[in-house]
Amino acid sequence: MKIILILFVILILLSLFSLTLGQYDLSIKQIIDFLLYKLGFGEVPNSQLIQNIIVEIRFPRIMASILIGASLAISGVAFQSMFRNPLVSPGILGVLSGASFGAALGMIIFKNFILIQASSFIFGVIAVSIALFISMFNKQNQVILLILGGVVSSAFFSSLLSITKYMADPYNQLPAIVYWLMGSLALIDKGTIYIVSIPILLGIFLMIFLSKYLNILSLGDEEARSLGINVKLVRFTIIITATFISAFTVVLAGMIGWVGLVIPHIARLLFGSNNIIIVPITALLGAIYLLIIDNISRMLFTVEIPIGILTSLIGIPFFAYALKNVKKGWA
Numbered sequence: 001m002k003i004i005l006i007l008f009v010i011l012i013l014l015s016l017f018s019l020t021l022g023q024y025d026l027s028i029k030q031i032i033d034f035l036l037y038k039l040g041f042g043e044v045p046n047s048q049l050i051q052n053i054i055v056e057i058r059f060p061r062i063m064a065s066i067l068i069g070a071s072l073a074i075s076g077v078a079f080q081s082m083f084r085n086p087l088v089s090p091g092i093l094g095v096l097s098g099a100s101f102g103a104a105l106g107m108i109i110f111k112n113f114i115l116i117q118a119s120s121f122i123f124g125v126i127a128v129s130i131a132l133f134i135s136m137f138n139k140q141n142q143v144i145l146l147i148l149g150g151v152v153s154s155a156f157f158s159s160l161l162s163i164t165k166y167m168a169d170p171y172n173q174l175p176a177i178v179y180w181l182m183g184s185l186a187l188i189d190k191g192t193i194y195i196v197s198i199p200i201l202l203g204i205f206l207m208i209f210l211s212k213y214l215n216i217l218s219l220g221d222e223e224a225r226s227l228g229i230n231v232k233l234v235r236f237t238i239i240i241t242a243t244f245i246s247a248f249t250v251v252l253a254g255m256i257g258w259v260g261l262v263i264p265h266i267a268r269l270l271f272g273s274n275n276i277i278i279v280p281i282t283a284l285l286g287a288i289y290l291l292i293i294d295n296i297s298r299m300l301f302t303v304e305i306p307i308g309i310l311t312s313l314i315g316i317p318f319f320a321y322a323l324k325n326v327k328k329g330w331a
Contacts, residue, residue, distance in 0.1 A: 003271065007284040011066065014288060018062050018295055024053055060193040061185050065294040066287040067193075067200045068185075068249045069259060073286025074207050074279060075242040076260025077267065081214040081275050082238055083147065086323075090246040090260035093146070093239065094153030098127025099250035101161040104177045108168055117192070117251045124247030127153045128239065143221070146239075183256040183308020185294055196248050203245035204283055210238055211279035218275070256308045258315030259286055266318065 020026045034054055075090035083092070091097065102123025106116035134149030135142050168174040213234045216224045224231050249256065267282040290307070293314065297305045 004280055004284065007281065007288065011284060011288050011291070014291055015062050015066070018065075018291060019054060019058050021295055021299055022053070022058060024049075026050065026053065056190055060190045061188050061294070062291065063193050063197060064185050064188045064252050065291040067197055068253055068256060069263075069286035069288070069290025070204055070283040071200055071245040071249050071286075072256065072259040073263040073267075073289075074204055074283040075246045077264035077275070077279055077282040078207055078210075078214060078238050078242050079260075080264055081218050082235060083143065084218055084220075086265065087261075089257075090242060091154065091257075093131040093150035093243065094127035094157060095124045095243050095246045096250060096255060096257075097154040097157040097161065099124030099247050100181055100255055101127075101157040101164060103180055103250065103254065104161055104164040104168070107173055107176055107180070108164065113187070114192075120251045121247050123157070124250060125243060127157050128243040130156070132236075132239070179306065180254040181308075182306035183254045183311070184304070184306045185253050185297075186304055188252060192252065196252060200245050200248050203241050203248075206241050207238070207245075208280050208283070210234070210241070211275045214238070214275040214279070254308065256290070256311055258311045258319065259290060262315045262318045263289055265323075 016028070016031055019031045020028060030050055031054070034050060072090055076088070079088045079090060079092055080086055099120045103116055103120035105123070106119030110116055110119070128150075130153040131146060131149035134152060135146035138145050165174060165177055168177055213229065216227055216229050217231070217234065217238075221231050224234075246260075263286045264278070264282050267278050267285055271277060271281055290311070293310050294307055297307045297310050
């Protein structure tokens with residue numbers, strides 16, 4: 001519990017520091033004065049501009065970084081534990097491919113950004129539903145068929161995405177689709193993050209509650225049943241929860257890879273393999289990691305780098321190191 005508290009404090013401090021970063025410089029004192037004013041303990045800040053920068057631009061973006069990082073990381077650790085495979089990521093059942101296709105299709109059909117986000121979410125859920133449907137073909141090898149169903153679903157929607165890009169207007173629609181697939185927090189707005197944050201937080205807390213069952217599922221289905229666990233119900237609940245929060249990450253920021261693959265390995269290397277401890281720690285580490293990456297993407301150059309590019313570039317060497325010590329993390 002102590003390490004969870006420490007990581008939470010680090011996340012809060014990092015969030016406050018992130019509020020100061022941007023094209024318009026803000027000091028820590030200005031941030032604290034604004035927060036005290038919002039809590040009813042201070043005077044009205046001198047500049048309306050400061051309030052607009054914090055409330056309309058930086059705070060929603062920081063919240064998005066935290067929620068997306070925590071969602072991808074906690075989905076990754078859940079799938080890895082459930083399937084007992086260290087190479088599993090949140091996209092194993094096709095949710096990311098489906099959501100990406102939905103977003104691309106929405107960009108061609110709709111002009112309203114909310115409808116594009118809705119299309120992304122719906123197709124993410126459809127992709128996982130296809131994987132679940134395929135897994136029902138054989139009751140004896142349901143886990144194997146579930147993974148294979150995810151491969152089929154992911155390949156199917158990746159193909160549809162390629163067709164969609166081919167049909168898109170090369171001057172307007174195609175660049176927008178490509179930029180979306182790189183992953184970016186540049187389009188985050190206050191209204192969207194306030195609405196989406198509620199189901200994401202509920203999903204994260206539900207996953208933390210289910211962490212004790214992940215320990216049992218990691219022993220195998222027969223052992224879990226002998227302990228009185230309804231394996232199908234627990235597995236279905238975990239899959240649906242991870243699917244929902246993963247789909248919402250694509251809705252918010254497009255494709256952001258490697259977070260759900262790398263962060264669980266780092267958590268296991270540092271803190272062991274007990275999911276009751278690892279699941280909340282992984283969520284906090286994912287939030288901290290993506291917030292740091294987003295700060296780098298905004299501040300490294302004069303133009304913003306899509307965050308999905310940085311998570312891949314930084315995640316690959318981390319993952320290579322984690323693979324070297326993979327037995328230690330899964331012992």
